Amino acid sequence: MALMELKEAKDKFIHTWGTLATQWGINRTMAQIHALLLLSPRSMNADEIMADLQISRGNVNMNLRDLMDWGLIYKQLLPGERKEFFIAEKDIWKVAKQIAKERRRREIGPLIEAMEDLKEGIQPDTEEKEEFLKIVNEISKVSVFADNTMTSLLKSDENWLLNNFIKVFNK
Amino acid sequence: MALMELKEAKDKFIHTWGTLATQWGINRTMAQIHALLLLSPRSMNADEIMADLQISRGNVNMNLRDLMDWGLIYKQLLPGERKEFFIAEKDIWKVAKQIAKERRRREIGPLIEAMEDLKEGIQPDTEEKEEFLKIVNEISKVSVFADNTMTSLLKSDENWLLNNFIKVFNK
DNA sequence: AAAAACTTTCAGAATATTTTGAAAATTCAA
DNA sequence: TTGAATTTTCAAAATATTCTGAAAGTTTTT
Known part of the structure; x- marks a missing residue:
């Protein structure tokens, strides 16, 4: 430009x-x-x-x-x-953390809840139902993992540490 | 339910x-x-x-x-x-990775580009312009960091390793 | 207590997004 | 080729979201 x-x-x-x-x-x-x-x-x-x-x-x-x-x-x-x-808020790191936090709350939270609801509603008494629950469980696991990952990243105020970790991973 | x-x-x-x-x-x-x-x-x-x-x-x-x-x-x-x-695709980990990948591409990519454009267009020859560039630079740094973090998470197929790392961080 | 200064609400208007379905385009079998 | 089966396109309709601005609500001053 x-x-x-x-x-x-x-x-x-x-x-x-x-x-x-x-x-x-x-x-x-x-x-x-x-x-x-x-x-x-x-x-x-x-x-x-x-x-x-x-x-x-x-x-x-x-x-x-x-x-x-x-x-x-x-x-x-x-x-x-x-x-x-x-x-x-002018501290851009804080801004980014705030956005990430809010999105985690709005996007991942409801997903975890919805999957829990589904798990509770179904008895795995047939092959078909087991298949269904397998998928729901997988999504549940992945969303809890994503939630934890987000939380961890947000907690780590020592950005240099995380930063180093990331660099190692990239090699 | x-x-x-x-x-x-x-x-x-x-x-x-x-x-x-x-x-x-x-x-x-x-x-x-x-x-x-x-x-x-x-x-x-x-x-x-x-x-x-x-x-x-x-x-x-x-x-x-x-x-x-x-x-x-x-x-x-x-x-x-x-x-x-x-x-x-039934492998939910793959699904999650695919979604994360696509969102990284659609959400972070354009942000980085836009900030680069702004940086190039302004000469830091006044106090005011320096102030402006400072914010743009900060956003640039944060988005590159977010991009790298995403990339690293996506590259790590050894989820257990990452998982362990995360658990340590949560303590 | 009244009035002025300011903020919030919300029904209707404006705008943006999504959906429909019929027509056009494509693919394939005969 | 021809034409039947299928997919794609896209203008118009339906739906959803956002925005406006005047009225109602709140707070502060006099």
């Missing part, structure tokens, strides 16, 4: 972040607000975000709440200000 | 798989066809899938192709049959 001015690059960042997000099952506007706050050196209020991204108040409000649920932004009450201000 | 008959359990499995899939940004019908084939002891053709899930031919055709792109099902040409038959 050719040389860009800062404003242009920031817009591209916000736009790109929004587009990629839809590919990961995240709402585009939520991602754009997140990107905007990530790039903003100071906290912003709803009106500023509305003006910046040209979106409605309701939309901003809803997505700010979602972003807080995801643990990606914080509410900041400034002295002497009635309005609420929002600031993004 | 109370005791279920096999048919009921299979339907629940297919339904659940479809619902969960939408939460991970995957098309519901694609997931249902996948679930149906996972549970089917024999390969199925388009007409059978249409009848089973009550969906149109076009829909079945499109999603079968997507499932093949994901590497989750295979086309099977049976001798003496004009119709194409499809069979799912």
Whole structure:
């Protein structure tokens, strides 16, 4: 890409972040607000975000709440200000961990639960039922494994250690 | 959940798989066809899938192709049959790896590329631009790390080794 | 207590995604 | 070849998701 001015690059960042997000099952506007706050050196209020991204108040409000649920932004009450201000977590490692954590909770958790339910509902008293349970059990095992792996990665704040482990594995 | 008959359990499995899939940004019908084939002891053709899930031919055709792109099902040409038959990969570890691989490719790849583009477009000749590049660089680092981690996990066919590593980490 | 400042809600509108099904294209047997 | 069987395409319809903006709710100031 050719040389860009800062404003242009920031817009591209916000736009790109929004587009990629839809590919990961995240709402585009939520991602754009997140990107905007990530790039903003100071906290912003709803009106500023509305003006910046040209979106409605309701939309901003809803997505700010979602972003807080995801643990990606914080509410900041400034002295002497009635309005609420929002600031993004700037430590990208924390951001990544937060996203991974949330996705683990939303994507793997329900899968494990659903498989447990199925296991409990079926008595393996025929060949067919055994076949079925075999698959359910396998999925159960794999999802518990994925869950554990995620948890481990998230717990390891010593990234260098993990990093080294990974490098060895790559050889 | 109370005791279920096999048919009921299979339907629940297919339904659940479809619902969960939408939460991970995957098309519901694609997931249902996948679930149906996972549970089917024999390969199925388009007409059978249409009848089973009550969906149109076009829909079945499109999603079968997507499932093949994901590497989750295979086309099977049976001798003496004009119709194409499809069979799912039954090894759940392979399925999980395939899904992880595909998501890595679709979700992390474009992110890395986008950040590289931004880095190239900006000259760090002002304080502001340096700030911006710092964030882009951080995201770049984190996504390359995530990419490597995924790759390592995928390469390790010796699951026991990884499993042990993970257990140690959990202590 | 009233009013002003601000946030939240939610029904309807706008947009995006998925699905249908008939027509076009392809494959294969005769 | 021809034509029957099968697969693929794609425009329009159905469905699902997201967004708007005005009204309702809340908090703070006077």
